[in-house]
Amino acid sequence: MLRACVLELKGSWNEYIALIEFTYNNQHHRSIGMAPYGALYGRKYRSSVSPDRQKNYIDQHRLEMEYEVGEKVFLRVSPWKGILKFGKKGKLSPRYIGPYEILENVGPLAYRSDPSHVLRDELVEIADDLSYVEEPIGIVGYKEKQLRNRVIPLVKVLWKNRSREEATYM
Structure with missing residues (x-):
């Protein structure tokens, strides 16, 4: 060596x-x-x-929590940056959603809740590298941004598989 x-x-x-x-x-x-x-x-x-x-x-510092049938719990969510899943974006996006009632104990740390509480799965075609292409479907707004020496035109684009609130300016 x-x-x-x-x-x-x-x-x-x-x-x-x-x-x-x-x-x-x-x-x-x-x-x-x-x-x-x-x-x-x-x-x-x-x-x-x-x-x-x-x-x-x-x-x-870890707490092992076990829940009984009939208890109500909140689910912790970790919203991704730029994703408007629960109606708010940024700092105001929710950390927890619920409450959900425990209907059945399936395993040591697995529980079954009310099936009507399941979030709808959006039909998005995902590539092998776990990416997908956002497709614009329409323009829903227009504005101009004034800088010191020039004006920049901006259009608000509505994307496929997104709601009207999730439209973004480009």
């Missing part, structure tokens, strides 16, 4: 000797069955917080 580093770095290998030493000392060696750092100091080198400690910390 040292030879490969010296050949790769050519004349500047002495600037990286500390990193090369660190890498060498923390690599597992078959001959001794451990990393040289572990053989010298009797413990493993920890470069960052272990994933187990991170998981334990997160789990301390």
Whole structure:
């Protein structure tokens, strides 16, 4: 490994000797069955917080909620930027929707609600890369924006699979 580093770095290998030493000392060696750092100091080198400690910390602050049949719950939604799904856009878009009544316990954390509360699925053709093309279907408004030295014409376009409130200026 040292030879490969010296050949790769050519004349500047002495600037990286500390990193090369660190890498060498923390690599597992078959001959001794451990990393040289572990053989010298009797413990493993920890470069960052272990994933187990991170998981334990997160789990301390997580609440496992279980609901009974007949209880009412709110559903948390995460609106995407620019999507007007629940009638408001931006900061005023709702964080929770509901309340919904629990009708049946299906699994450990799965519940069935009233089927009439299911949001309608829009028929949108999605490409393999999970993108789709917005198609304009009409112009619903026109205005001019006045800048210092010029006037910019703007048209409000109504898009396919969108409501009239979701029309945008272009």
